[in-house]
Amino acid sequence: MTQPNMDTFVSLCKRRGFVFQSSEIYGGIGGFWDYGPLGVELKNNIKRNWWRAMVQLRDDVVGIETSIVMNPRVWEASGHIQTFADPMVDCKSCKHRFRTDDLLPVADASAPGRCPDCGGELTESRMFNLMFKTFVGPVEGDASTVYLRPETAQGMFVNFENVLTTTRRKLPFGIAQIGRSFRNEITPGNFIFRDREFEQMEMEFFVMPGTDEEWHDRWIEDRFNWWTGLGVRKDTLRIREHTKEELSHYVEGIANRTDFDLKQHEQFAGRTLRYFDEASNQQIVPYVIEPAMGVDRCFLTVLIDAYAEEEVRGEKRVLLRLPHELAPIKVAVLPLSRNEQLVPPARRVLDLVRPQFMTQYDDAQSIGRRYRRQDEIGTPFGVTIDFETLEDEAVTIRERDSMEQTRVPITKLVPVLRERLPG
Ligand SMILES: [Zn+2]
Numbered sequence: 001m002t003q004p005n006m007d008t009f010v011s012l013c014k015r016r017g018f019v020f021q022s023s024e025i026y027g028g029i030g031g032f033w034d035y036g037p038l039g040v041e042l043k044n045n046i047k048r049n050w051w052r053a054m055v056q057l058r059d060d061v062v063g064i065e066t067s068i069v070m071n072p073r074v075w076e077a078s079g080h081i082q083t084f085a086d087p088m089v090d091c092k093s094c095k096h097r098f099r100t101d102d103l104l105p106v107a108d109a110s111a112p113g114r115c116p117d118c119g120g121e122l123t124e125s126r127m128f129n130l131m132f133k134t135f136v137g138p139v140e141g142d143a144s145t146v147y148l149r150p151e152t153a154q155g156m157f158v159n160f161e162n163v164l165t166t167t168r169r170k171l172p173f174g175i176a177q178i179g180r181s182f183r184n185e186i187t188p189g190n191f192i193f194r195d196r197e198f199e200q201m202e203m204e205f206f207v208m209p210g211t212d213e214e215w216h217d218r219w220i221e222d223r224f225n226w227w228t229g230l231g232v233r234k235d236t237l238r239i240r241e242h243t244k245e246e247l248s249h250y251v252e253g254i255a256n257r258t259d260f261d262l263k264q265h266e267q268f269a270g271r272t273l274r275y276f277d278e279a280s281n282q283q284i285v286p287y288v289i290e291p292a293m294g295v296d297r298c299f300l301t302v303l304i305d306a307y308a309e310e311e312v313r314g315e316k317r318v319l320l321r322l323p324h325e326l327a328p329i330k331v332a333v334l335p336l337s338r339n340e341q342l343v344p345p346a347r348r349v350l351d352l353v354r355p356q357f358m359t360q361y362d363d364a365q366s367i368g369r370r371y372r373r374q375d376e377i378g379t380p381f382g383v384t385i386d387f388e389t390l391e392d393e394a395v396t397i398r399e400r401d402s403m404e405q406t407r408v409p410i411t412k413l414v415p416v417l418r419e420r421l422p423g
Pocket of ligand 1: 094115118119
């Protein structure tokens with residue numbers, strides 16, 4: 001079996017309504033994507049799963065949601081204004097812009113070479129800030145310049161004191177957030193893996209200095225278990241250290257941010273951001289462990305990992321073995337045909353199932369094609385209503401991965417599905 005490449009996923013995502021190019025009818029716009037009817041379900045399921053694991057099932061983490069546009073001083077304190085930049089060159093002829101290190105894997109700034117698009121001459125390399133700029137209020141100018149946040153993390157740091165005083169937390173504790181971030185990437189690519197508008201799930205875990213290494217290890221383990229719990233295969237995941245220079249191409253980073261951010265905000269805001277430790281009777285600046293990941297990257301990883309091609313009776317079957325809790329549609333209700341005798345029982349089954357599980361009703365085309373369509377979008381269960389149903393008040397449940405079929409009385413259908421679809 002051939003290994004599917006990225007085009008396989010781009011085309012599956014488009015064909016089945018997971019992901020579309022943003023503003024596609026105008027030719028699209030690089031680095032921006034839209035999530036379709038199935039994509040938004042999968043994405044919401046990923047976020048709900050993370051939020052549940054990181055916030056709701058823990059008593060040491062709370063959630064917040066902060067604004068995308070913040071006081072620009074935040075980005076001075078965080079270092080993003082000074083250092084969140086990539087070295088770039090422009091083509092003097094076609095005006096295309098490239099990351100210097102894309103053109104020169106072995107960096108040699110003195111000889112930037114020629115434009116890969118037109119062969120034209122290139123400018124000297126210079127720094128290009130990755131933050132999107134905009135203006136607040138009616139006047140455009142330096143005084144009104146603000147940025148679209150390049151990470152959600154700063155929202156947690158600037159609210160450290162608010163959360164501490166309103167929740168009366170003791171160390172260690174964390175603050176989590178899911179939200180959009182923006183980076184004006186020079187070379188967006190790999191589908192939704194590197195985009196300019198994306199969603200992050202980040203958590204800042206504040207700990208006593210000296211316990212940070214231990215907590216770092218614990219969070220690496222915890223997050224690894226979350227991924228495997230989602231059904232992502234262990235051999236897909238690799239834990240390794242990440243160097244400062246390389247492009248981020250990981251699905252999740254777990255960083256020890258030390259006390260850097262809080263100290264910077266103390267200095268720039270002129271406020272003390274301390275935790276009073278009763279045991280030592282001292283004011284302490286906590287260290288921070290940060291598990292951070294991109295929703296869109298997680299989406300793609302889950303999809304790639306779930307993708308399978310099989311041969312069934314001489315025909316290719318494409319399926320997504322998505323974990324049940326992530327599948328966009330949990331149950332497909334499928335009358336055997338459009339015969340009008342089948343409509344009343346099929347509708348009755350739909351009315352039973354739909355309030356309990358995300359359900360799709362499909363009566364177009366042959367039953368075989370409809371099964372394949374559901375397999376391809378990862379629907380765990382199909383429920384078929386046939387002519388026997390009219391006599392025995394029973395339906396057939398077909399399971400996605402094994403294609404096994406079981407006959408169940410309609411009265412038992414919801415409990416049987418509930419047992420197999422927890423959550
Ligand atoms: Zn050029």
